[in-house]
Amino acid sequence: MASVGTLRLSTLLPLALALLVVAAAVPTILVGFTLSSRATDRLVLQRAETVMDGMEAEVERLLEPVVAQLAYARLAVAEGIVTPEDTENLRAFALGLLAGTPQVFGVGWVRPDGSMRRWERGTFREIEEPLERLPFTRQAVADARAGKVAVWAEPFVSEALGDVILNYRVAVERGEDMLGLFAIGVTGAGLSRYAEEVSERYGVTAFVLSGDDRLIAYPGRTAMIPEAGVTEPPHVETSSNPVVAGIWQARLGPVDAGSGTGAHLSRIDGELYAYFIRELPGYAPRPLTIVVASPLSATAFERRSPYLAAGIGLVLTAIAAGAAWMLGRHLAQPVGRLDAALGSMSALDFAGARQHQLGHSRVREWRSIAERVEDTSATLEKLSTYVPQALTRRLLSLPGRAAAPEERDVTILFMDMEGFTHFAAGRSAPATAAHLSRIFAIAGPMIERHGGVIDKYTGDGLMAFWGAPEAQSDHAARALRTAAELTRVLPAVIAGGPRVRIGLHAGPAVVGDIGFPGRVDYTLTGDTVNVAQRIEAAVRGLHPSDPVIVGASQAVLDRAGMSAAATGTTLRGAPVAAYVLDLGVLPFAEASA
Numbered sequence: 243m244a245s246v247g248t249l250r251l252s253t254l255l256p257l258a259l260a261l262l263v264v265a266a267a268v269p270t271i272l273v274g275f276t277l278s279s280r281a282t283d284r285l286v287l288q289r290a291e292t293v294m295d296g297m298e299a300e301v302e303r304l305l306e307p308v309v310a311q312l313a314y315a316r317l318a319v320a321e322g323i324v325t326p327e328d329t330e331n332l333r334a335f336a337l338g339l340l341a342g343t344p345q346v347f348g349v350g351w352v353r354p355d356g357s358m359r360r361w362e363r364g365t366f367r368e369i370e371e372p373l374e375r376l377p378f379t380r381q382a383v384a385d386a387r388a389g390k391v392a393v394w395a396e397p398f399v400s401e402a403l404g405d406v407i408l409n410y411r412v413a414v415e416r417g418e419d420m421l422g423l424f425a426i427g428v429t430g431a432g433l434s435r436y437a438e439e440v441s442e443r444y445g446v447t448a449f450v451l452s453g454d455d456r457l458i459a460y461p462g463r464t465a466m467i468p469e470a471g472v473t474e475p476p477h478v479e480t481s482s483n484p485v486v487a488g489i490w491q492a493r494l495g496p497v498d499a500g501s502g503t504g505a506h507l508s509r510i511d512g513e514l515y516a517y518f519i520r521e522l523p524g525y526a527p528r529p530l531t532i533v534v535a536s537p538l539s540a541t542a543f544e545r546r547s548p549y550l551a552a553g554i555g556l557v558l559t560a561i562a563a564g565a566a567w568m569l570g571r572h573l574a575q576p577v578g579r580l581d582a583a584l585g586s587m588s589a590l591d592f593a594g595a596r597q598h599q600l601g602h603s604r605v606r607e608w609r610s611i612a613e614r615v616e617d618t619s620a621t622l623e624k625l626s627t628y629v630p631q632a633l634t635r636r637l638l639s640l641p642g643r644a645a646a647p648e649e650r651d652v653t654i655l656f657m658d659m660e661g662f663t664h665f666a667a668g669r670s671a672p673a674t675a676a677h678l679s680r681i682f683a684i685a686g687p688m689i690e691r692h693g694g695v696i697d698k699y700t701g702d703g704l705m706a707f708w709g710a711p712e713a714q715s716d717h718a719a720r721a722l723r724t725a726a727e728l729t730r731v732l733p734a735v736i737a738g739g740p741r742v743r744i745g746l747h748a749g750p751a752v753v754g755d756i757g758f759p760g761r762v763d764y765t766l767t768g769d770t771v772n773v774a775q776r777i778e779a780a781v782r783g784l785h786p787s788d789p790v791i792v793g794a795s796q797a798v799l800d801r802a803g804m805s806a807a808a809t810g811t812t813l814r815g816a817p818v819a820a821y822v823l824d825l826g827v828l829p830f831a832e833a834s835a
Contacts, residue, residue: 243420245832250372250574250578251264251411251574251577251578252571252574252577252578254574255564255570255571255573255574256567256568256569256570256571256574257567258570259567259569259570260563260564260566260567261563263559263562263563263566264559264563264564267555267558267559267562268556268559270555271555271556271559271769272546272552274551274552274555274752275548275549275552276553276705277546278371278548278551280495282686283621285515286536286538287328287503287505287518288540289444289446289520289536290503290505290516290536291445291447291503292444293444293448293534294441294448294503294518294520294534296436296440297433297437297440297450297532297534298520298522298532300432300433300436301433301450301522301525301530301532302672304345304428304432304433304527305408305410305428307342307343307345308343308345308346308410308426309392309410309426310355311339311342311343311346311426312392312411312412312424312426312660313333313392313516314487315339315412315414316391316392316413316414316415316424316426316462318335318415319414319415319416319421320415320416322416326351326414326422327422332351332359333368336349337361337366338352339426339726340361343426343796344363344430344476345428345429345432346363346426346427347363347400347403347407347427347428347429348360348361348362348363348426348427349361349424349425349426349549349787350371350424350425350427351422351423351424351425351560352379352382352383352411352422352423352424352425353375353422354383354421354422354558354717355373355383356373356376356379356380356382356697357370357371357372357373357376357379358370358371358376358379358425359371360425360547372788378395380588382395382411382423382425383420385415385421386411386420386423387420390413390414390614391413392410392411392412392413393410393411393412394408394409394524394525394526394527395409395411395526395527396409396452396474396526396527396528397409397430397452397458397475398473398474398475398804399473399474399476400427400429403429403433404595405427405429405430405457405463406430406457406458407428407429407430408427408428408429408430408458408525408526409425409426409427409428410425410426410427410428410656411423411424411425411426412424414654415545420748422738425568430450430458430459430463431459431460431463432459433458433705433708433741434460434461435464436448436459436460436654437449437459437460438461438463441461442461442800445536445537445540446534446535446536446537446540447460447461447483447485447515447534447535448461448532448534448535449461449533450485450530450531450532450533451478451524451530451531451533451557452475452528452530452531452786453476453528453529453531453542454490455477455478455479455719456476456478457472457475457476457477457478457481457486458475458479458530460481460483460729461483461488462482462483475579478490479491481768484511485510485515485535487533488510488515489508489517489533489535489675490508491508491510492508492509492510493506493507494506494507494508494509494514500780503518503519503520504518504519505517505518505519513537513539514537514538514539515536515538516535516536516538517534517535518533518534518535518536519532519533519535519577520532521665522523522769526711535698537679548763550574561823571678574682576611578610580611580612580615581617583615584615590775591694591774597659616771629788641706644755646755647752647753647754647755647756648752648753648754649750649751649752649753650709650710650750650751650753651709651717651721651748651749651750651801652707652709652710652717652745652748652749652750652751652753652766652770653707653708653709653717653744653746653747653748653798654692654705654706654707654721654747654748654766654770654771654774655689655705655706655707655721655725655746655752655774656683656703656704656709656744656774656775656777656778657703657704657705657706657728657743657744657745657778658700658702658703658742658743658747658778658779659681659703659739659740659741659742659743660740660741660742660743660782661740661741662702662740665677665739665740676740678702680701680735681702681732681735681736681742682702684731684732684735685704685728685732688724688727688728688731689706689724690720690792692723692727693709693714693720694706694707694708694720694721694724695707695708695710695718697765697766698763698765701788702740703772703778706724707751707753707766707776708720708721709753710753711753711764716803717801718746718748718797718798718799718800718801719801719803721746721798722746722794722798722802722804725792725794725823726743726745726792728742728744728790728792729790729792732789732790733789733790733822736789736790741788741789741790741791742789742790742791742794743778743779743781743782743787743791744773744778744781744790744791744792744793745774745776745778745779745780745792745794746774746777746792746793746794746795746798747770747794747795747798748773748795748796748797748798748801749769749770749773749779749797750768750770751766751767751768751770751771752766752767752768753765753766758826773795777793777794777795778793780793781793781822784822785822791822792823793822793823794819794821794823796821799821
């Protein structure tokens, strides 16, 4: 019997195999999901960084030559190569600066008093700006006198060009004297064209801000018509491009973008955008800000791929775990059948042991075990025909010391066939054996059905007892009930053969395993056994017309609670006071009819 808390192998093995599959697969799926998710996020970031790197390079390509040109201009004036006082000389030099920097729309010369002369690309005409239209030049001169030699001024909007201008100026000195300033303006148009190009190429929206709120360059740039007196670049929120205008609106939280790049999510018109932001200092009082807005829908497949892969992995894991479960059940089935077969064998049910189909497994070891179990079952089944199975079952069900010899109160039955030797002399051995088998086929099961144990067969008779190995308070009544039923059933089986004599006696006897190690019998010994045998012999010749005659001792009747006077005739000459029973008047005969 299985212990409390234990599991069947048919449950444990499938469960173990399924858990092994899950334990091996799920961590792999989780690691793959994590790495794939990070790789997808990294892909989005790399795309944005590629665009930002290009935008930064474009800014440097447009603006660094301007810095170099004005550094040369300052040096040329200091060395006397250029003389600002010489109008023609200054004009020729200014036009040379324009020719060397095609991204520059104009060059201006600011005099110490704040007045300015400038030259524009395209017309190359020389324009003298009145002082009242140049409110910023006085501040520029003041900054130069204060030591700010090379300065990127605040971007402003040119009313004439309708565009944002990035303005760089350098103070020119000769000795201790400050002669004036060269100023060069670069429009945002070039940056806007590049932003539009990379935006289309990579499926993003790239733009440039001054600080975090003033537009410098963006895709789809249109000519600006500033209000009178307004020179500041437009605010980002005024952009007609909703992605540009919504950079700081509907922010949902930060995004991990690594060092040097900020990032956050915003929802624009129902779609999520990841804004990647990089500051580029050195080109204005406030740093330029490069922004790349990437729609998450553009990477929807890549972002869903980790979930798809994880889902497929989990489905496959479930299928594999199910297959492992089925395999475990299949592998455990022979163990269950073996357990059932051994259980049948332990219950002495050898026919049941052969019905568990142990030999159907394709595993060689299981087939070998099945053959051994079948051979063992056949051997035990054959041996069991020599040992009473009822006795074996009872002994197996009792505690370990139950078969140790001890004195018990029992009732003993001897049965014999009167005149059997003469009967057998005229018949063949098979015929004789068949007659005996018919008698014993009735008597044996009947004795066991009433709780008796057949101790041995004595040629043409047998010995049985009640009251052991289990204690039976009514052992005498059981024996009388068996005798009564035999007197009713056996006459039809005897059919002219030798009549049957039965002797019954009750009393103390030594009961238990008797023999030597390796060969013992569970049997009875003592005077009670001898008396029962003598009673059976004492009824020889009495009532010869009765096919079955029963003699019982007074001890049997007393233990059965019966009156001797009502049971039959006193049997004289027996070793004890005994009676030939008239079983027809006994309650046992009525109960068994």
